[in-house]
Amino acid sequence: MISQIQKAVSLTNRTLIIGNSYCALTAAKDLCNNGIDVILAVRNGGCNLPMPFDSENMGRTSIEVLLKTELVSCTGTVGNFEIILNRNGEKVIRTTTSMIIAEDHVSKSNFSSYDLKPSSGVLSLSEVADRLNNSTDTKKIFAKGGKVVFLSGLYQESHPVIVEKIMQLSLIMQSEFNVQTYILTGNLKVAGNGLEALYQKSKESGAIYLKFTDSRPDIRQKEDGKTCMAYQDEITGHQFTLTPAITIVDETIFASDYLGGLAEILRLDKDREGFLQTENVHRFNVFTNRKGIFVAGPSRAIQSRVDQNIDASCAAIANLQLLNIDNIETKDTAEINTGTCVRCLTCYRICPYRAIVIDINPQVIRQACEGCGICLAECPRHAISIKGFDKAYLPEISSKHMHRNKEGKKAPYIVAFCCSRSANQAMELAHSMGSKLPEGFTSFEMPCAGSVSVEHILAAFQKGADGILILACHEGNCHSQYGNVYAQRRVGLLKNTLKDMGFEQERLAVHTLASNMGKEFETVVTKFEKRMSALGSIMQIEQKS
Amino acid sequence: MGGGIAGLSSALELSKTGYIDVEILEKSGFLGGHAIQFACKATDRCVSCGACMVEEKLKQAVENPNIHIYSRSRIQKITKSEKFSIDIIIKPEYIDSKMCTGCGVCLDTCPFEGSVIRGFSKNNMPLHTICEDSCLYFKDKSCAKCQELCPEGAINLDSLESCHTSEVDAIIAATGFQPYNPVSKPYGYGLFDNVITNLELERTLRKNSTAARPSDGKAPKNIAFIQCVGSRDVGLNHLWCSKVCCASALRMANLIKMRQPDTKITFFYIDVQTFGKNFQAFYDEIQKNIRQIRAIPGDIYPTKDDRLQLTYFDGAKSQSVDETFDLVVLSIGLIPGQDNPDLAGLFNLEILETGFLAPVENGTSGICDGIFTAGTVQGPMSIPETIANATDVSWKTIKYLSEKDIQETQPDAQI
Numbered sequence: 015m016i017s018q019i020q021k022a023v024s025l026t027n028r029t030l031i032i033g034n035s036y037c038a039l040t041a042a043k044d045l046c047n048n049g050i051d052v053i054l055a056v057r058n059g060g061c062n063l064p065m066p067f068d069s070e071n072m073g074r075t076s077i078e079v080l081l082k083t084e085l086v087s088c089t090g091t092v093g094n095f096e097i098i099l100n101r102n103g104e105k106v107i108r109t110t111t112s113m114i115i116a117e118d119h120v121s122k123s124n125f126s127s128y129d130l131k132p133s134s135g136v137l138s139l140s141e142v143a144d145r146l147n148n149s150t151d152t153k154k155i156f157a158k159g160g161k162v163v164f165l166s167g168l169y170q171e172s173h174p175v176i177v178e179k180i181m182q183l184s185l186i187m188q189s190e191f192n193v194q195t196y197i198l199t200g201n202l203k204v205a206g207n208g209l210e211a212l213y214q215k216s217k218e219s220g221a222i223y224l225k226f227t228d229s230r231p232d233i234r235q236k237e238d239g240k241t242c243m244a245y246q247d248e249i250t251g252h253q254f255t256l257t258p259a260i261t262i263v264d265e266t267i268f269a270s271d272y273l274g275g276l277a278e279i280l281r282l283d284k285d286r287e288g289f290l291q292t293e294n295v296h297r298f299n300v301f302t303n304r305k306g307i308f309v310a311g312p313s314r315a316i317q318s319r320v321d322q323n324i325d326a327s328c329a330a331i332a333n334l335q336l337l338n339i340d341n342i343e344t345k346d347t348a349e350i351n352t353g354t355c356v357r358c359l360t361c362y363r364i365c366p367y368r369a370i371v372i373d374i375n376p377q378v379i380r381q382a383c384e385g386c387g388i389c390l391a392e393c394p395r396h397a398i399s400i401k402g403f404d405k406a407y408l409p410e411i412s413s414k415h416m417h418r419n420k421e422g423k424k425a426p427y428i429v430a431f432c433c434s435r436s437a438n439q440a441m442e443l444a445h446s447m448g449s450k451l452p453e454g455f456t457s458f459e460m461p462c463a464g465s466v467s468v469e470h471i472l473a474a475f476q477k478g479a480d481g482i483l484i485l486a487c488h489e490g491n492c493h494s495q496y497g498n499v500y501a502q503r504r505v506g507l508l509k510n511t512l513k514d515m516g517f518e519q520e521r522l523a524v525h526t527l528a529s530n531m532g533k534e535f536e537t538v539v540t541k542f543e544k545r546m547s548a549l550g551s552i553m554q555i556e557q558k559s
Numbered sequence: 560m561g562g563g564i565a566g567l568s569s570a571l572e573l574s575k576t577g578y579i580d581v582e583i584l585e586k587s588g589f590l591g592g593h594a595i596q597f598a599c600k601a602t603d604r605c606v607s608c609g610a611c612m613v614e615e616k617l618k619q620a621v622e623n624p625n626i627h628i629y630s631r632s633r634i635q636k637i638t639k640s641e642k643f644s645i646d647i648i649i650k651p652e653y654i655d656s657k658m659c660t661g662c663g664v665c666l667d668t669c670p671f672e673g674s675v676i677r678g679f680s681k682n683n684m685p686l687h688t689i690c691e692d693s694c695l696y697f698k699d700k701s702c703a704k705c706q707e708l709c710p711e712g713a714i715n716l717d718s719l720e721s722c723h724t725s726e727v728d729a730i731i732a733a734t735g736f737q738p739y740n741p742v743s744k745p746y747g748y749g750l751f752d753n754v755i756t757n758l759e760l761e762r763t764l765r766k767n768s769t770a771a772r773p774s775d776g777k778a779p780k781n782i783a784f785i786q787c788v789g790s791r792d793v794g795l796n797h798l799w800c801s802k803v804c805c806a807s808a809l810r811m812a813n814l815i816k817m818r819q820p821d822t823k824i825t826f827f828y829i830d831v832q833t834f835g836k837n838f839q840a841f842y843d844e845i846q847k848n849i850r851q852i853r854a855i856p857g858d859i860y861p862t863k864d865d866r867l868q869l870t871y872f873d874g875a876k877s878q879s880v881d882e883t884f885d886l887v888v889l890s891i892g893l894i895p896g897q898d899n900p901d902l903a904g905l906f907n908l909e910i911l912e913t914g915f916l917a918p919v920e921n922g923t924s925g926i927c928d929g930i931f932t933a934g935t936v937q938g939p940m941s942i943p944e945t946i947a948n949a950t951d952v953s954w955k956t957i958k959y960l961s962e963k964d965i966q967e968t969q970p971d972a973q974i
């Protein structure tokens with residue numbers, strides 16, 4: 015086996031890891047130890063973590079650490095990214111096979127949400143954690159003894175990563191410093207490994223947890239900077255007041271702002287919170303919309319150390335899998351006919367996988383193209399084709415349909431364009447569950463709902479379809495991220511055209527389904543057929559008009 | 560070992576390298592484990608529950624030529640010399656997967672409920688399995704209807720068990736969890752038809768797409784979800800949060816609300832856990848549709864009109880309140896798998912205080928090198944977490960294999 019790895023390794027050489035997180039360092043070491051050269055580019059002077067291996071040679075492979083280095087540009091594609099970095103003003107050029115982004119997240123203290131100002135009596139969680147590591151400092155904090163209050167998730171939902179920190183600190187304070195701690199919390203986030211057990215342990219050590227549901231404590235900051243709180247116990251209804259020596263305010267974790275810049279340079283999709291991975295389940299674990307660019311650890315979501323370790327492995331294995339050519343090649347990819355192309359750059363803008371580059375003319379990078387067909391459906395000049403997809407397709411509609419019409423069937427003729435990953439799977443599931451689909455129902459498997467072009471739809475109508483369904487993935491679940499959105503938009507436009515032509519708009523509809531929705535597939539199709547039955551054959555309208 | 564999402568993910572990750580062959584030994588007749596039974600919980604938008612990923616991975620695994628699947632198999636003997644040699648016994652399939660078309664005639668004709676069981680995924684062939692424990696043929700040969708009526712002649716009830724010996728370099732135990740059985744809780748599960756578990760609700764939603772009362776098949780007007788049943792329970796010494804039941808319940812509640820908008824839903828909880836990205840927005844939204852009560856009901860009684868009365872402590876009023884519901888859903892938690900003690904014994908794996916099995920760092924912590932654990936055999940995890948965990952374990956397995964390879968091929972090499 016090792017010979018296979020070595021052979022593969024000689025094909026590739028290098029991975030660029032961008033980031034300062036624990037995850038970035040772990041992935042760097044791990045890849046290096048396993049035969050892959052690594053360049054580690056860290057934006058700031060260095061991370062808080064030990065960096066033991068500057069330009070160290072680790073056996074067969076090497077690691078190059080570039081500090082104060084930012085990504086400037088990146089061209090090329092998986093297997094051959096051309097990278098320009100800025101290292102403290104100096105331009106550094108490298109070529110790499112793949113890229114891993116693992117920049118740490120940032121925490122900000124929630125002083126303002128509690129209407130508090132930092133003072134000697136009001137501290138942030140990180141500050142306390144730092145000071146607890148420094149023994150002389152700790153004595154100073156706890157010299158006067160007294161009570162310590164943690165404020166957690168009262169105005170914003172907290173996160174297990176933060177709650178774990180709070181519970182650990184409380185446990186240390188209770189058991190080592192004999193300080194009475196109170197944790198004032200909304201929903202206590204214990205959905206992390208071992209957190210419920212830690213919670214029980216900290217309660218046993220004497221920590222008092224006060225949970226708030228509908229009410230909130232009344233927190234005021236006194237002139238000496240310390241706080242005074244009044245609250246009602248939710249079970250007994252009694253009023254209490256607390257005047258802690260120290261109030262510790264929780265934190266919220268955000269995506270690093272560096273990620274925004276990286277997203278722009280690398281043309282990556284972001285989620286609503288600025289992480290470089292959408293909620294799309296097809297991106298599990300470390301995938302982005304670009305082949306060969308992985309996003310791991312705190313650059314894709316809020317993560318604990320344990321999660322970051324796992325992500326480092328996921329990124330490493332994804333890297334290794336790139337060496338297997340089967341994982342890179344797509345069977346049928348798009349091709350641009352430069353003769354008809356007018357260089358409008360629509361395809362360049364919309365390709366969700368960023369597989370189209372501009373090199374005088376737009377060109378499809380074969381390795382990066384996933385064959386989704388979105389560009390083909392959007393190109394105003396019909397300059398793009400995918401082998402085995404467009405040319406063979408439209409005649410197929412007609413022949414199937416002609417066959418039906420000759421039989422003179424009364425059942426409405428319904429054409430469904432089904433996304434291969436979702437609706438087509440759901441249809442097969444419906445069949446296997448014994449669902450009966452309507453008689454005049456015909457379906458076509460499409461690589462993505464976004465590849466159903468206006469021409470497909472018009473051709474189907476022309477051949478006498480009474481109703482057309484476009485069955486796509488749910489919003490946020492499309493493998494091509496926006497395929498379903500394009501489908502919706504196209505149908506929206508076409509509906510107006512239908513109306514102008516005197517047809518009912520309902521004859522064209524988009525529905526979303528997942529691969530496991532066999533029953534719902536049957537429901538959608540049956541309902542649609544009923545409606546089309548009620549509307550009557552499209553031929554009649556055509557004759558009338 | 561185990562063909563749940565953990566086993567499937569590991570198998571795929573390893574085989575995608577292009578040079579590792581994988582065998583999946585699955586105890587039951589179906590792949591996908593618990594998660595293949597779940598419904599899609601998207602409303603207009605996908606809520607990233609991960610259920611469809613199980614379907615996708617299952618499809619990829621059965622289509623992958625480097626993954627060999629042995630369903631209905633159990634280990635008889637394991638020996639280790641250079642490689643592991645695993646003798647497995649494979650219970651007969653009775654239904655020939657190459658001939659079966661999944662038409663379901665066997666299920667329809669079987670007079671004895673529970674003898675023919677249908678799987679959840681079309682990608683699992685054969686789609687049906689015959690259960691010897693209840694089938695009359697195995698009791699007294701009084702029935703062989705399915706065999707006679709199968710239009711493809713695919714059923715042979717006299718098929719025999721077979722054996723197979725696997726020679727492998729490493730073993731990943733991905734045998735999953737078991738759902739907590741709530742009969743011992745005071746919620747009348749097993750006594751009252753309209754007390755069901757979240758797992759049962761998942762299956763119903765997958766099959767019928769709407770919720771119904773088991774007692775009369777009618778749509779429930781008023782549903783209660785009770786959280787943390789069998790988790791976060793000091794009395795049971797279950798000192799863990801199952802992590803997935805808040806998400807599962809709230810997503811199902813939201814889905815029911817969309818499909819059956821007249822349904823009233825109440826959610827009884829201790830703490831609502833954060834799940835998925837952008838949780839705050841989801842949570843703000845859901846609070847508008849679903850009544851949330853931070854209390855765990857104590858008792859349940861059936862009423863004369865076939866409804867269920869719950870008693871709980873209302874913090875806002877500072878008193879006990881009785882309220883009736885049409886359907887009560889218990890959010891049961893994930894508890895250690897049945898086979899964990901045996902596995903721990905067989906492979907000398909560390910068993911945690913909770914009863915789950917410890918993760919194995921480099922494959923050399925057991926007496927036998929080369930054994931790993933993956934997925935919910937280690938503790939509660941969601942589907943995405945399970946996939947990530949299984950991928951991590953695959954990477955550790957690869958590292959183990961290549962180190963072993965170096966040692967074997969170059970005994971003096973420094974590692």
Ligand SMILES: Cc1cc2nc3c(=O)[nH]c(=O)nc-3n(C[C@H](O)[C@H](O)[C@H](O)COP(=O)(O)OP(=O)(O)OC[C@H]3O[C@@H](n4cnc5c(N)ncnc54)[C@H](O)[C@@H]3O)c2cc1C
Pocket residue numbers: 560561562563564565566584585586587589590591592593594597608609610632633733734735736737738757758761803804806807891892893896898933934935936940941942943945
């Ligand atoms: C009610 C409920 C709802 C949930 N909803 C969600 C949700 O919405 N989203 C989410 O992300 N997660 C959800 N989960 C969690 C999800 O079910 C788990 O994350 C997932 O099933 C774990 O997969 P696994 O492969 O580790 O284990 P399992 O699914 O338990 O699979 C284990 C497999 O191993 C087999 N096996 C067991 N013992 C042996 C043996 N000795 N030899 C061979 N094979 C064996 C079993 O037959 C099974 O096929 C939910 C869980 C529950 C209980």
Ligand code: SF4
Pocket residue numbers: 350351354355356357358359360361362376392393394395396397398
């Ligand atoms: S969309 Fe069509 S016309 Fe426009 S640049 Fe691309 S291939 Fe050329």
Ligand code: SF4
Pocket residue numbers: 347348364365366367368369370378382383384385386387388389390
């Ligand atoms: S087919 Fe899809 S992936 Fe390929 S170039 Fe066109 S839009 Fe991009």
Ligand code: SF4
Pocket residue numbers: 295488491527528530598599600601604605606607608609610611612
């Ligand atoms: S099954 Fe879950 S992840 Fe898949 S589309 Fe439905 S909601 Fe989204």
Ligand code: SF4
Pocket residue numbers: 665668669670671674675689690693694695696702703704705706
């Ligand atoms: S033999 Fe009879 S009881 Fe057994 S599975 Fe077939 S039909 Fe059912």
Ligand code: SF4
Pocket residue numbers: 205786787788790791799800801802803804805806829830831832890892
């Ligand atoms: S996820 Fe929610 S319901 Fe499940 S154990 Fe945790 S807190 Fe309880």
